[in-house]
Amino acid sequence: MPLKALALNATLKTSDAKDASSTDRMIGLIDKAMSAHGVVTEVLRLADFNVKPGVTSDEGAGDIRAKVLSADILLMATPIWLGQPSSVCKRALERMDAFLEETDDQGRMVSYGRVAAVAVVGNEDGAHHVSAELFQALNDVGFTIPANAVAYWVGEAMGSTNFVDLDKVPKVVTKAVDMLARNTVHLAGLLKAKQYPGEGS
Numbered sequence: 001m002p003l004k005a006l007a008l009n010a011t012l013k014t015s016d017a018k019d020a021s022s023t024d025r026m027i028g029l030i031d032k033a034m035s036a037h038g039v040v041t042e043v044l045r046l047a048d049f050n051v052k053p054g055v056t057s058d059e060g061a062g063d064i065r066a067k068v069l070s071a072d073i074l075l076m077a078t079p080i081w082l083g084q085p086s087s088v089c090k091r092a093l094e095r096m097d098a099f100l101e102e103t104d105d106q107g108r109m110v111s112y113g114r115v116a117a118v119a120v121v122g123n124e125d126g127a128h129h130v131s132a133e134l135f136q137a138l139n140d141v142g143f144t145i146p147a148n149a150v151a152y153w154v155g156e157a158m159g160s161t162n163f164v165d166l167d168k169v170p171k172v173v174t175k176a177v178d179m180l181a182r183n184t185v186h187l188a189g190l191l192k193a194k195q196y197p198g199e200g201s
Contacts, residue, residue: 003188005034005041006071008064010078010089014047021045022121022153022163023077026177029169030075030119030151033181039073046088055097068096072188073115074143076134080122080154085130093134099141106198111142113195115188116149117180121163123155144191146183151176 007030011023024043031041049064057065068074078089085093102110116138120127131150139145153163153173 003037003039003072003185003192004070005031005039005073005075006067007031007041007043007075007077008068008089008092009043009045010076010086010092011045012047012079012081012086012088013045015045020164022165023079023119025164026119026121026151026153027075027077029174029177030077030117030181033177034073034185037181037185039181039185041075042067042071046092051088051091051095053091053094055094057095057098057102064092065095065098069110069114071114072192073117073184074138075117075119076138077119077121078130078134080120080124080126080130083124083126083129085133089134093137093141096137096141104198106200108196108198109142113191114143115184115191116143116145117184118150118152119180120150120152121154123159123162124157125154127152127154144187146180146187148176148179149184151180 007027009023009027011021013021078085099109099111118131118134120130135145155161
């Protein structure tokens with residue numbers, strides 16, 4: 001069975017927005033790179049869902065928990081706003097806090113064995129800060145972070161050019177995307193073949 005990836009696009013724009021999404025463009029690059037390794041990716045825009053505030057798995061209709069847990073790879077992709085991950089990105093992470101207490105009979109979180117990677121876009125500083133926040137949060141709730149599992153692009157601070165506006169993707173971004181895909185798919189395959197040991201192992 002091919003590995004499955006879920007990309008959560010944390011743009012603030014819904015799918016029917018007139019303006020193109022820079023976050024969506026970055027996801028497209030990563031999707032193409034991972035598909036070369038046989039990965040099938042589903043993309044969801046968080047702004048299209050009613051991801052309610054809270055830290056439990058069931059806060060009502062609109063949840064995406066089942067999709068997160070059915071994927072081998074989770075890609076969290078967010079724009080930078082005010083130097084931070086987007087509000088919908090943070091909301092999705094807060095909901096995953098429930099994984100801390102959702103464990104199997106060997107004490108492993110339901111998210112164990114899944115790999116997470118990060119994508120960040122923006123025209124202000126903060127890519128390293130945002131990726132650090134996401135890496136820590138995703139690791140806290142049981143995801144495994146591969147080496148070099150981030151691809152990002154940031155334009156001139158306070159500038160008006162967005163990633164989606166670029167005529168050509170910079171080589172350094174393409175290199176980061178390829179490394180993210182290669183390492184993430186490799187580690188996801190290893191963990192799918194052999195899960196982490198549980199309590200008493």
